[in-house]
Every structure is written in structure tokens, then in C-alpha cells.
Amino acid sequence: MEIRGVGGINPLEESGKSSKSVQTPKSTAPSASDSTNISSEARRLQDDAFVKEVLDRTPDIDMERVAEVKQRLDSGYYENKEVLDVLAEKLIKALGL
Secondary structure (H helix, E strand, C coil): CCCCCCCCCCCCCCCCCCCCCCCCCCCCCCCCCCCCCCCHHHHHHHHHHHHHHHHHHCCCCCHHHHHHHHHHHHHCHHHCHHHHHHHHHHHHHHHCC
């Protein structure tokens, strides 16, 4: 038994297309007269999108917890060595150090 190719199709040739290479024009550097104008509405939409993205990534602030920490700072609670050691351990763990 002799096998002579695969149905006469050359896999390196695209069917129905010329084998001639097509040259694309080389890009040229922009001329001094080229310019781009961005409308104030587009700038506002971009700024709004940026602000929304930042807010979406920002965790909510627990104001009760903030008040509790402020009260502890004012009372000198964090000046205790044992409390500072626990706080330091928690910071090291949170920062992955």
C-alpha cells in the first residue's frame, strides 16, 4: 500500500489565498500638526471611573472601632509592654514578615 499525500491539500498554503506577500505601509512618526483633544466630559468620566475603582478597593471604616482605638491611645493603654508585644506580633503577621 502506498500513501500519496493527504487529499492533495498542502497544509502550508491557505486555501483560496494568493501566496504573494502583502506589504503593509510602515508607520511614520506623527507630524508636528497631529494632535488629540479630550473633551471635558471624557476627562470627568475618566476621573469618576478612577475614583469609583479606588473606593471599591477601599475597605469600609468602622467608626466605632476608630473611637475605641482613639480612647485607648488617649488613656495610655498602648504604652504597656505586654500590649505593645502583642501589637507588634499582630503587625508582623499581618505584613507577612
